[in-house]
Structures are given as structure tokens and as C-alpha cells.
Amino acid sequence: MKVDVIELMEKYRVNNRYSQDGMADLLGTSQATYNRMRRGDYKIPYKLYPAIAKQLGLRLRDILPPEFREEDNDA
Secondary structure, rough: OOOOOHHHHHHHHHOOOOHHHHHHHHHOOOOHHHHHHOOHHHHHHHHHHHHHHHHHHHOHHHHOOHHHOOOOOOO
């Protein structure tokens, strides 16, 4: 299942009435970087996914894109 993390972050931000700057603070990044990610100009770096998962109340493994997931070699 593909999860649109940007869409989830924006819904969370709007529903909780955070500014882009406030959301960036929650994630530990700058407003400029948050805005670039939101627009799709900048790929979300791996280091932000744990903070995103925590804020959205989701499991990290459920929002990580395939390029950041470890392959299950036991299958």
C-alpha cells in the first residue's frame, strides 16, 4: 500500500491549525525545507520519517518509501 506522506502531513497540519513554520518545528526542520517537501521540490530525507510517524501517530514502517525499507531476506 502506497502512503502519500505529504498529503498526510498537510492534513495533520491543517486539522491541528499549525503554520508551516510550526509543523517544521515539530519535525525538526526549517520552514523552507518543509515547504520544499510539501511542494515536491525536495525529497523527504530518511532522518525525518521517525518524527513524521510520531506526529501522525503511525508506525514508521507504514510510511517509509520502498527505497528506505530493508528487504526481508527470510521470505
